[in-house]
Amino acid sequence: MSNRLETLDSILERLRISIKKNGLKNSKQREEIISVLYKNRTHLSPEEIAQEIRIKDKSTSISSVYRILNFLEKEKFITTLETDKSGKRYEIAAKEHHDHIICLECGEIKEFVDTSIEEQQIKIATLNGCKLISHDMRLFVVCSKCQKTTQSHQN
Ligand SMILES: [Zn+2]
Ligand SMILES: [Zn+2]
Structure with missing residues (x-):
């Protein structure tokens, strides 16, 4: 698991500021999603x-979860990961790269x-006269477990 770069309390503090700035009312659900x-x-x-949220608040609807996720992503508290088969997934933004x-x-x-991939990407950007701001490196694979199950089906 990647290390967290910020404490949960400090993230929740920033969340309260951003909720105020956006003229929204405080909601327990936003904070719950962040802590989950x-x-x-x-x-x-x-x-x-x-x-996860329904463990504490049974009335939570999927549409309010979607709404909150959009807000938290827009405000850069969380990031999305497009995974192909298992759809959009979310993680906290305050994680080590x-x-x-x-x-x-x-x-x-x-x-x-x-580290060599990290350095190589900076090098490629620099060689093209650019300054690298960020990157998104995803390797799509068939994992070792799934390779085994395909093989046993074939036999
Ligand atoms: Zn991740
Ligand atoms: Zn990287």
Whole structure:
């Protein structure tokens, strides 16, 4: 799991400021979604987030979860990961930089950092006279577990 770059309290403090700035009312659900994503090890789908929130507040609707996720993404508290098969997934933005390996069969997501890839990307941008601002590196794979199940089907 990538290290968190900020404490949960400090993120919630910034959230309250941004809610005020946007003229919104405080809602427990926004804070709950932030803490679910902060504490979770993996990248969650909106349905999984709704499930977690419903443990405390049974009345939570999937549409309000979608609405809150859009707001939190716009305000850069969370980031999305397009995963192909398992749809859009979310993670907290205050994580150390990492890239993703995504299994096209089972949807499993792994995080990795490779310093030579990181350096190479900066180099390519520089060689093109550019300054690298960010990048999105996703490897789409068939993971080792899924390779085994395909093989056993064939035999
Ligand atoms: Zn990277
Ligand atoms: Zn990630």
